[in-house]
Amino acid sequence: MPSVIDAPADVWVLAREHPAPLMRATRALSEALERTYGPRFAVWHSDELVFGVRGGRLALQTLGGQDVPLPKVVVVRQTPGSMEQHRELTLLRHLEHMGAVLINSVAAHQLCGNKIWQFQELAAAGLPVPDSLSYATAPFGGVVRSPQVATPCVLKAVNGRNGAHVFLVPDKEMLKSVSGSLAQDVPLILQEYVAASHGRDLRVIVVDGEPVAAQVRSSRDGSLTSNLARGAAAELCLGRYPEGEALAVRAARTLGLTLAGVDLLFTAEGGHTVCEVNAVPGWRPRMTTVVPAITAAIEKVLAGGGGGAGTEAGAAVGTEERQRQSGSAGQAPTTA
Numbered sequence: 001m002p003s004v005i006d007a008p009a010d011v012w013v014l015a016r017e018h019p020a021p022l023m024r025a026t027r028a029l030s031e032a033l034e035r036t037y038g039p040r041f042a043v044w045h046s047d048e049l050v051f052g053v054r055g056g057r058l059a060l061q062t063l064g065g066q067d068v069p070l071p072k073v074v075v076v077r078q079t080p081g082s083m084e085q086h087r088e089l090t091l092l093r094h095l096e097h098m099g100a101v102l103i104n105s106v107a108a109h110q111l112c113g114n115k116i117w118q119f120q121e122l123a124a125a126g127l128p129v130p131d132s133l134s135y136a137t138a139p140f141g142g143v144v145r146s147p148q149v150a151t152p153c154v155l156k157a158v159n160g161r162n163g164a165h166v167f168l169v170p171d172k173e174m175l176k177s178v179s180g181s182l183a184q185d186v187p188l189i190l191q192e193y194v195a196a197s198h199g200r201d202l203r204v205i206v207v208d209g210e211p212v213a214a215q216v217r218s219s220r221d222g223s224l225t226s227n228l229a230r231g232a233a234a235e236l237c238l239g240r241y242p243e244g245e246a247l248a249v250r251a252a253r254t255l256g257l258t259l260a261g262v263d264l265l266f267t268a269e270g271g272h273t274v275c276e277v278n279a280v281p282g283w284r285p286r287m288t289t290v291v292p293a294i295t296a297a298i299e300k301v302l303a304g305g306g307g308g309a310g311t312e313a314g315a316a317v318g319t320e321e322r323q324r325q326s327g328s329a330g331q332a333p334t335t336a
């Protein structure tokens, strides 16, 4: 039985199920939070918890049947690829409804799980994004033949990550010829190719409305994608692109993210456009400002500063509702 039950924690890192090891950044964050909060901190994995309603109250338990006291703050570090609506996201909703403040909120995680959902919000807020075309149930073979598709274009899955499902398509013939053989488990996006940014992007880590780290990532082999997972090189550059950092802050705020990894493309005009926003960003050990910034954001919540730390969705997650549910759950968070 986890000893944490006897010493309720105020602050959790919630990671994906065993046996997946913690991401390097998540491990570093957990070690730092352990040093800061001692027994008031715990790492939980999504496969250790069961939840539901008991006697009309929301309940959270271990598999062994022990009640789990609700933390005040949960730093959500499940990888985006393991964020399923009926599984991880349901657990996150449960924690939020019981009264925990999530970094990031469920609403923000849901938005970030789909690149078109993100663009719907960002474009509505007037932020620059590349022209993009997607679909609901239209056949992909028909979509690629529609007149608004221009080539070259970038083809990507709505929920891809690590650059694994991002391709440069040089011409319409190629697009038509591959259209029948592409996986169709999720819709695809046909996106304007931002040629000035080929093989290069600007990744900004935003915490609580501040750009705390930035790096230019460059592919080493001439390929389109500049993800580190695909072997790209990275150079720290905080302060070099203030306009890009300001755009990243606006993007994070628009999507309601307290912690965000914003990918920006370089435009031919010398500015930036938003490529995508990540709700569970990694960071490199040299980005020493990230963990202290996350700790400060946690402190703000513990001090009663509310969730979302000044973000729009943070305000929108329904503080009143959470407090009401927390009261009815009868599991008052432990005090500091």
Ligand SMILES: Nc1ncnc2c1ncn2[C@@H]1O[C@H](COP(=O)(O)OP(=O)(O)O)[C@@H](O)[C@H]1O
Pocket (backbone or CB within 6 Å): 130, 154, 156, 159, 160, 161, 162, 163, 164, 165, 166, 191, 192, 193, 194, 195, 197, 198, 199, 200, 201, 224, 225, 226, 227, 263, 265, 275, 276
């Ligand atoms: N429209 C585009 N024009 C030019 N390069 C792009 C474009 N979209 C993506 N890229 C490149 O591909 C990388 C991965 O794309 P992204 O949309 O961030 O997907 P992922 O979620 O897999 O990281 C980007 O970081 C960038 O280097």
Ligand SMILES: [Mg+2]
Pocket (backbone or CB within 6 Å): 162, 163, 227, 263, 276
């Ligand atoms: Mg990306």
